[in-house]
Amino acid sequence: MDLEDDTTILTTLKSFNSFISRPEHPQRLSEHSAGSGILQSQYKRSMELLEAAERVHSKNRYLQLDQEKKQMELSHKRARFELERAASDSARDLEHEVDRNQELLGQIKKLEERAEEVNKKLTEQKEANDALQKNLEGLNKTLEERDDKLGTANQTIRSLKDEIRELRQKIQNQDSKMSAQTLENQELQEKIDLQQRKYQEVSQLCQSLQAAQSSCSDHIIKIKELERRLVFQEQDFAIVKTVKSEVARVPDLEKELKRLRDDNAYLRESRENCSLLKEEVEGLRKKLERMEKTKEELINMELEKERLTEKLHAWENLGQSTGLNISVRSVERSQSELRAELTQQHSKTLEEQKKREAQDALVRRLQKRVLLLTKERDGMRAILESYDSELAPTEYSPQLSKRLREAEDILLKTQSHNAEMEVCLQACINILFFFALLNSVCACIFFLRQKIEDLERERQRLEEQNNILEMRLERHNLQGDYDPVKTRVLHLKMNPTAIAKQERQQEVEALRQEVTRLRDLVRSLQSGGAVGHSQDDTHNPSFSLSLAPSKEVLDLRKQMESSELRNQRLKEVFQRKIQEFRTVCYVLTGYQIDITTENQYRLTSVYAEHMDDSLLFKKGSNGSMQLMETEFSKTLGEMVALHLHHQKSIPAFLSAVTLDLFSRQTTV
Amino acid sequence: VCAWHPCPSTETALGSSDNLEHRRKDRQVRLAAFGINSILYQRGIYPPETFTRVTHYDLSLLLTTDPKLKSYLTNVVSQLKEWLFECTVQKLVLVITCLETNEVLERWQFDIECDKSAKESSAPREKSIKTIQHEIRSVIRQITATVTFLPLLETPCAFDLLVYTDKDLVVPDKWEESGPQTIDQPEEVRLHSFTTSIHKVNSMVAYKKTESA
Numbered sequence: 001m002d003l004e005d006d007t008t009i010l011t012t013l014k015s016f017n018s019f020i021s022r023p024e025h026p027q028r029l030s031e032h033s034a035g036s037g038i039l040q041s042q043y044k045r046s047m048e049l050l051e052a053a054e055r056v057h058s059k060n061r062y063l064q065l066d067q068e069k070k071q072m073e074l075s076h077k078r079a080r081f082e083l084e085r086a087a088s089d090s091a092r093d094l095e096h097e098v099d100r101n102q103e104l105l106g107q108i109k110k111l112e113e114r115a116e117e118v119n120k121k122l123t124e125q126k127e128a129n130d131a132l133q134k135n136l137e138g139l140n141k142t143l144e145e146r147d148d149k150l151g152t153a154n155q156t157i158r159s160l161k162d163e164i165r166e167l168r169q170k171i172q173n174q175d176s177k178m179s180a181q182t183l184e185n186q187e188l189q190e191k192i193d194l195q196q197r198k199y200q201e202v203s204q205l206c207q208s209l210q211a212a213q214s215s216c217s218d219h220i221i222k223i224k225e226l227e228r229r230l231v232f233q234e235q236d237f238a239i240v241k242t243v244k245s246e247v248a249r250v251p252d253l254e255k256e257l258k259r260l261r262d263d264n265a266y267l268r269e270s271r272e273n274c275s276l277l278k279e280e281v282e283g284l285r286k287k288l289e290r291m292e293k294t295k296e297e298l299i300n301m302e303l304e305k306e307r308l309t310e311k312l313h314a315w316e317n318l319g320q321s322t323g324l325n326i327s328v329r330s331v332e333r334s335q336s337e338l339r340a341e342l343t344q345q346h347s348k349t350l351e352e353q354k355k356r357e358a359q360d361a362l363v364r365r366l367q368k369r370v371l372l373l374t375k376e377r378d379g380m381r382a383i384l385e386s387y388d389s390e391l392a393p394t395e396y397s398p399q400l401s402k403r404l405r406e407a408e409d410i411l412l413k414t415q416s417h418n419a420e421m422e423v424c425l426q427a428c429i430n431i432l433f434f435f436a437l438l439n440s441v442c443a444c445i446f447f448l449r450q451k452i453e454d455l456e457r458e459r460q461r462l463e464e465q466n467n468i469l470e471m472r473l474e475r476h477n478l479q480g481d482y483d484p485v486k487t488r489v490l491h492l493k494m495n496p497t498a499i500a501k502q503e504r505q506q507e508v509e510a511l512r513q514e515v516t517r518l519r520d521l522v523r524s525l526q527s528g529g530a531v532g533h534s535q536d537d538t539h540n541p542s543f544s545l546s547l548a549p550s551k552e553v554l555d556l557r558k559q560m561e562s563s564e565l566r567n568q569r570l571k572e573v574f575q576r577k578i579q580e581f582r583t584v585c586y587v588l589t590g591y592q593i594d595i596t597t598e599n600q601y602r603l604t605s606v607y608a609e610h611m612d613d614s615l616l617f618k619k620g621s622n623g624s625m626q627l628m629e630t631e632f633s634k635t636l637g638e639m640v641a642l643h644l645h646h647q648k649s650i651p652a653f654l655s656a657v658t659l660d661l662f663s664r665q666t667t668v
Numbered sequence: 669v670c671a672w673h674p675c676p677s678t679e680t681a682l683g684s685s686d687n688l689e690h691r692r693k694d695r696q697v698r699l700a701a702f703g704i705n706s707i708l709y710q711r712g713i714y715p716p717e718t719f720t721r722v723t724h725y726d727l728s729l730l731l732t733t734d735p736k737l738k739s740y741l742t743n744v745v746s747q748l749k750e751w752l753f754e755c756t757v758q759k760l761v762l763v764i765t766c767l768e769t770n771e772v773l774e775r776w777q778f779d780i781e782c783d784k785s786a787k788e789s790s791a792p793r794e795k796s797i798k799t800i801q802h803e804i805r806s807v808i809r810q811i812t813a814t815v816t817f818l819p820l821l822e823t824p825c826a827f828d829l830l831v832y833t834d835k836d837l838v839v840p841d842k843w844e845e846s847g848p849q850t851i852d853q854p855e856e857v858r859l860h861s862f863t864t865s866i867h868k869v870n871s872m873v874a875y876k877k878t879e880s881a
Contacts, residue, residue: 500826
């Protein structure tokens with residue numbers, strides 16, 4: 001709006017100026033025109049314009065002031081805002097300070113409290129101190145008392161020591177008395193010993209007397225016994241003499257006895273055989289009954305067979321009579337069946353018959369045996385009866401019978417005596433046997449003891465081995481060994497070690513894969529930089545991600561190459577152009593200008609007589625060219641003086657030189 | 669924390685001995701779990717920040733928060749409880765293997781002598797919290813004490829739990845037979861054996877000798 005205002009102001013001013021300037025012309029042209037009315041109107045117009053300008057100016061001023069006012073308000077607001085902020089900050093700071101103040105107050109209070117507590121503790125400590133001091137004083141008092149007591153105790157000790165001395169003296173006196181008494185004691189003891197020995201001897205003598213007496217009585221008893229035995233023996237001898245003759249018969253009787261015993265045994269066996277045979281006979285009778293039953297069955301079967309054959313005939317007749325109704329095959333089948341049955345029955349009957357015949361033969365044999373046995377039995381009975389009859393008295397004289405009876409009695413007695421002797425023999429045998437047994441037992445014991453010792457040694461050895469093995473087993477158990485027969489070691493399949501190993505394996509695999517991938521990538525990058533585009537197609541699609549940067553790289557490389565090419569081309573172009581320009585210069589000016597070093601230029605003329613005839617010019621710091629001394633320039637001293645020193649013109653000098661050389665060339 | 673019920677402060681006597689037996693086994697199994705957690709923490713198998721302090725029996729004990737490890741431990745521990753009840757467990761072994769060389773570096777072995785007749789013999793009396801605490805403390809103290817002389821585990825390691833059982837046992841679903849995983853020429857240290865109410869547990873640790881320069 002300012003600009004607009006300015007432009008309006010400017011435009012108004014311009015129009016005003018234009019207006020002011022314009023009326024000059026119309027004034028010149030029409031001086032004696034309308035006159036004062038026009039002038040008045042013009043003046044009015046100019047006044048109006050002035051007023052308008054003033055109005056515009058004032059408006060402008062007003063606008064400016066308005067703007068300034070607004071700016072000032074803005075700045076006021078900003079200032080207020082900042083002041084408010086500052087106020088809030090200061091308020092916050094105030095609050096912080098207040099809080100801190102309060103905290104510090106609180107800390108002060110706490111410190112005061114602590115100071116009070118400390119004071120209290122101090123007072124308590126002081127009280128404790130006082131108490132302790134009192135204790136100390138009390139203890140000191142007790143100490144003093146104790147010292148007093150110690151003094152009294154010492155005194156008592158001294159008195160006691162005196163007493164002790166007196167007592168010791170008494171003891172010594174008593175000791176001497178004691179020793180005297182002990183001596184007396186010893187003498188008395190010796191006397192007592194003597195008496196005791198005498199007493200022992202006497203008692204021994206008594207004992208020996210008693211023993212002798214008892215032995216005497218024993219001997220007397222033995223003597224009586226022996227006398228009795230003698231009497232008995234004499235009687236026995238008498239009896240024996242009388243019986244010797246009768247005793248001669250004893251061996252014969254024994255032989256008979258033996259024979260009778262054998263017969264008895266044999267009879268017992270035969271009785272057993274009889275019983276066995278009876279059982280056999282019973283079995284055979286049962287078999288017989290069964291046989292008879294089978295016979296009956298056989299008969300029945302034969303009857304049935306006859307009936308069946310009759311039936312067959314009847315059927316055949318029937319068949320013959322009514323041959324139409326009955327089928328031949330079934331009849332034949334029944335016939336064949338019947339025939340088979342028949343043959344079976346035949347065979348059965350034959351078997352039964354054979355069995356029966358065998359059984360009959362057996363029965364006959366057994367019957368014969370039974371007859372023989374019964375005959376034997378009768379014979380035995382007869383023999384026994386004959387013996388009995390023999391043994392019956394055959395009417396000898398009564399004396400003989402009496403003698404017989406006496407002989408029988410004697411026999412009985414001898415038998416009893418025999419029995420007794422046998423018993424004694426048995427006892428002796430038993431004793432011998434017992435002794436033998438004892439010996440054997442002793443030998444056994446000895447043998448067993450040795451065996452026990454061996455076994456003990458073996459056992460110890462085995463125990464040691466066992467201990468060693470147990471220790472080894474213990475060690476192995478500690479190390480974790482186990483008996484596969486009895487124990488098993490179990491663990492969860494998904495255990496942390498297995499999981500960790502798996503993860504590790506997977507990591508390793510992944511790393512390997514990445515390593516191979518990176519290797520390939522590196523190789524591709526190394527080769528891809530040299531070749532360029534064509535490599536992209538041959539790369540693995542999996543490397544597409546990694547090729548993205550390499551593609552950029554390739555693009556950049558391409559750009560670089562292109563820029564280099566461009567540079568090179570530009571260089572070539574420049575060189576060509578420069579070369580052209582130089583040749584043109586050489587051709588046109590007749591001088592070849594070379595830059596030898598910085599700011600030094602060597603000019604060689606086209607008409608130079610020698611190759612190294614050249615002029616050297618140096619560019620000074622202020623930009624002016626100065627000629628340097630050369631071999632060639634020495635020969636051109638005149639020209640130098642004229643053109644350079646006098647005329648101060650290098651081109652003139654150069655052209656003079658050229659003309660000079662040209663003239664020399666052409667003429668020569 | 670593993671999914672165990674919070675234990676009462678004193679275990680009172682119950683009429684049926686079976687329930688008491690279960691409680692006993694429960695306690696032993698918990699003891700085993702505390703011991704295992706303590707070993708894992710002390711030997712640094714898992715980083716110490718994965719362990720949290722938990723209060724059981726008025727004691728502050730360390731238990732792991734790693735969920736995989738927790739699930740593994742609950743599996744093993746529940747199976748172990750069953751086997752303990754049947755008295756078919758002979759040993760419990762914690763094996764620490766180096767992951768780089770696959771060698772066994774440490775072997776913590778707990779021989780369990782199960783008193784099969786103890787089911788009815790000991791009277792069902794109260795087992796006070798003090799005895800329980802004493803048991804737990806003794807276990808953990810021994811483990812902590814052994815750390816002073818065991819060689820440092822510098823390579824990454826993993827652990828495994830092995831159970832020595834009777835041969836005629838039916839192998840459960842997720843378990844398999846493994847070797848004893850013994851150490852080649854170990855150093856063995858016997859730890860102080862302790863007795864619980866029915867078991868006598870002999871513990872020992874075997875470790876591979878470090879080649880001292």
